[in-house]
Amino acid sequence: MSFVEVKNIIKDYYSGDITTRALNDISFSLEEGTFNVILGPSGSGKTTLLNMLGGMDTLTSGTISIQKQTISSMKEYELTNYRRRYVGFVFQFYNIIPSLNAFENVQLVEKMSPDSFDPLEILKSVGLGHRLKSFPQNLSGGELQRVSIARAICKNPEILLCDEPTGALDSKTGGKILQLLKDMSLKYRKTVIIVTHNASIAEVADSVIRIKDGYLDSINFNDRPKKISEIEW
Numbered sequence: 001m002s003f004v005e006v007k008n009i010i011k012d013y014y015s016g017d018i019t020t021r022a023l024n025d026i027s028f029s030l031e032e033g034t035f036n037v038i039l040g041p042s043g044s045g046k047t048t049l050l051n052m053l054g055g056m057d058t059l060t061s062g063t064i065s066i067q068k069q070t071i072s073s074m075k076e077y078e079l080t081n082y083r084r085r086y087v088g089f090v091f092q093f094y095n096i097i098p099s100l101n102a103f104e105n106v107q108l109v110e111k112m113s114p115d116s117f118d119p120l121e122i123l124k125s126v127g128l129g130h131r132l133k134s135f136p137q138n139l140s141g142g143e144l145q146r147v148s149i150a151r152a153i154c155k156n157p158e159i160l161l162c163d164e165p166t167g168a169l170d171s172k173t174g175g176k177i178l179q180l181l182k183d184m185s186l187k188y189r190k191t192v193i194i195v196t197h198n199a200s201i202a203e204v205a206d207s208v209i210r211i212k213d214g215y216l217d218s219i220n221f222n223d224r225p226k227k228i229s230e231i232e233w
């Protein structure tokens with residue numbers, strides 16, 4: 001059994017009389033310790049898929065198993081436990097707590113995970129060692145994004161789900177962040193899944209999942225992914 005098993009998943013959203021089928025019969029599997037990319041146009045269902053993998057919302061039908069746990073049939077309290085223990089999430093809109101400084105925002109997750117990394121070290125590695133005491137209102141979009149990535153990595157989760165993690169970053173900082181995420185898979189055997197619009201990031205991935213109108217368009221496995229230093233974006 002693979003680390004991530006997605007089988008025939010369907011997700012419908014209902015508003016009034018209107019039903020939107022955001023995910024339509026998607027199936028794939030991913031191995032532990034791999035670096036994976038989800039590509040697709042705006043509105044194709046990428047964020048919805050990431051939310052389902054993270055146990056943030058429930059499916060209409062189908063099953064998702066992660067590390068042999070069938071998260072799609074978990075009760076609410078089991079899902080809370082799954083998210084708390086196993087998942088690191090980098091959201092598109094950062095979700096940083098405004099009343100805590102950069103260090104405190106990352107330090108928060110130390111209590112959630114028994115083997116979390118040192119928040120100071122992680123903040124330094126995302127290039128924010130000089131901004132530890134800055135509050136979110138005084139940080140740029142790119143810096144907030146890095147706080148959010150530092151928080152997700154610091155938790156040392158089994159699976160790291162990232163929605164456009166380099167969207168607000170210049171290419172140099174973006175490359176550094178991608179390297180950190182890739183190291184999580186290479187050095188620590190964490191499974192990393194990144195949603196992006198940026199097709200060049202796909203070249204460094206072990207697998208590339210393409211989503212179109214809620215369908216799985218293709219999944220490609222890369223035997224020899226490129227190094228981050230080899231791509232241009």
Ligand SMILES: Nc1ncnc2c1ncn2[C@@H]1O[C@H](COP(=O)(O)OP(=O)(O)OP(=O)(O)O)[C@@H](O)[C@H]1O
Binds near residue numbers: 042044049
């Ligand atoms: N909570 C919701 N209620 C109703 N419809 C939703 C909801 N969330 C997403 N959708 C719809 O589901 C479809 C897929 O949305 P999703 O956000 O997953 O796409 P995406 O590929 O991540 O887009 P983007 O790249 O623009 O972030 C879209 O048609 C969207 O409007």
